[in-house]
Amino acid sequence: xxxxxxxxxxxxxxxxxxxxxxxxxxxxxxxxxxxxxxxxxxxxxxxxxxxxxxxxxxxxxxxxxxxxxxxxxxxxxxxxxxxxxxxxxxxxxxxxxxxxxxxxxxxxxxxxxxxxxxxxxxxxxxxxxxxxxxxxxx
Amino acid sequence: xxxxxxxxxxxxxxxxxxxxxxxxxxxxxxxxxxxxxxxxxxxxxxxxxxxxxxxxxxxxxxxxxxxxxxxxxxxxxxxxxxxxxxxxxxxxxxxxxxxxxxxxxxxxxxxxxxxxxxxxxxxxxxxxxxxxxxxxxxxxxx
Numbered sequence: 694x695x696x697x698x699x700x701x702x703x704x705x706x707x708x709x710x711x712x713x714x715x716x717x718x719x720x721x722x723x724x725x726x727x728x729x730x731x732x733x734x735x736x737x738x739x740x741x742x743x744x745x746x747x748x749x750x751x752x753x754x755x756x757x758x759x760x761x762x763x764x765x766x767x768x769x770x771x772x773x774x775x776x777x778x779x780x781x782x783x784x785x786x787x788x789x790x791x792x793x794x795x796x797x798x799x800x801x802x803x804x805x806x807x808x809x810x811x812x813x814x815x816x817x818x819x820x821x822x823x824x825x826x827x828x829x830x831x
Numbered sequence: 832x833x834x835x836x837x838x839x840x841x842x843x844x845x846x847x848x849x850x851x852x853x854x855x856x857x858x859x860x861x862x863x864x865x866x867x868x869x870x871x872x873x874x875x876x877x878x879x880x881x882x883x884x885x886x887x888x889x890x891x892x893x894x895x896x897x898x899x900x901x902x903x904x905x906x907x908x909x910x911x912x913x914x915x916x917x918x919x920x921x922x923x924x925x926x927x928x929x930x931x932x933x934x935x936x937x938x939x940x941x942x943x944x945x946x947x948x949x950x951x952x953x954x955x956x957x958x959x960x961x962x963x964x965x966x967x968x969x970x971x972x973x
Contacts, residue, residue, distance in 0.1 A: 701956070704948075704956055710942075730851060730854040730855050730858065731851075732847060732848070732851055732852075732855075733848060733851070736845075736847060736848065737847075737882060739845055740845055740846075740847075740879055740882045740883070740886075741882060741886040741901075743845065743883070744883060744886055744887055744890065746887070746890050747886055747887075747890050747901065748899065748900075749899050749900040749901065750900065750901045751900050751901060751902045751903065753902075753903050753926060753929060754889070754901050754902060754903055754905070754906050756903075756925060756926070756929060757903050757906045757907070757922050757925060757926055758882060758885060758886070758906055760921065760922045760925040761881075761885065761906070761910060761915070761918050761922050762847075762878050762881060762882065763855055764918045764921060764922070765877075765878060765881050765915075765918075766852060766855045766856060766859075766874060766878055767855065767858075767859045769874060769877060770855075770856045770859040770860065770866070770874070771859055773870075774859070774860055774864060777864070783863055783864055783865065784864070784865050784866070784867050785856075785860070785864065785865070785866040785867060785870050786867055786870055787867070787869060787870050787873050789870070790870060790873050790874060790877070794877070798914060799913065799914035799915060802880060802881075802884045802913075803877050803880060806873075806876050806877055806880050807873065807877070808873075
């Protein structure tokens with residue numbers, strides 16, 4: 694067995710540190726990679742830019758919005774799931790999403806997106822029009 | 832732009848990747864529960880509308896501050912104003928993590944710049960290592 698050549702001590706130390714950092718990074722990436730499914734930032738930025746009023750977007754804004762979208766999807770899914778369970782179904786249907794959306798004021802902006810299902814439209818009739826919600830569909 | 836986007840007029844059909852959204856949905860559901868295909872579509876449409884909502888509000892907030900670029904704090908303020916207060920903590924932590932990672936990256940590149948050796952010396956040392964390695968390899972195969 695041959696022995697490794699003698700490295701100058703500074704280089705040896707530098708190499709050791711370098712590989713330690715690489716391993717740390719690999720460990721972190723493994724955790725993130727397995728835990729989270731993330732939406733593509735470029736696509737989110739494109740959707741944001743559909744609004745003609747939106748001009749410049751910082752590089753980390755889409756990152757935040759991506760996380761907000763994940764939470765939004767998770768919340769709608771959980772609520773829809775509860776409704777499907779109540780109806781003893783194993784498949785999430787559009788009516789469950791419509792019901793989920795009807796449960797909370799914060800989802801008012803979806804009034805035109807979800808189909809007018811029974812329960813939700815009844816709820817809808819009681820609401821005032823909120824001037825905060827712009828519409829892009831012409 | 833994908834071929835599909837170019838054929839169908841690109842931006843009008845802009846939405847979110849179905850597979851990714853489906854994964855996020857499935858992560859919230861127990862194994863025996865599935866989401867119908869048209870339901871995934873509906874959720875995607877809702878999410879796109881959510882992005883429009885938050886962006887528009889963030890843009891208004893940004894303009895009121897006479898700034899030209901939508902920044903993270905505008906997104907956070909928009910979430911609060913539109914009743915998505917409960918999202919703020921988790922969203923903020925993503926920003927903090929991102930900043931920490933950026934600092935780590937900067938530190939690493941500084942480390943290389945501060946190395947005692949110049950780039951030429953490092954290259955020479957690397958070549959010396961390769962030469963030694965080659966010699967060992969040749970030594971073993973002969």
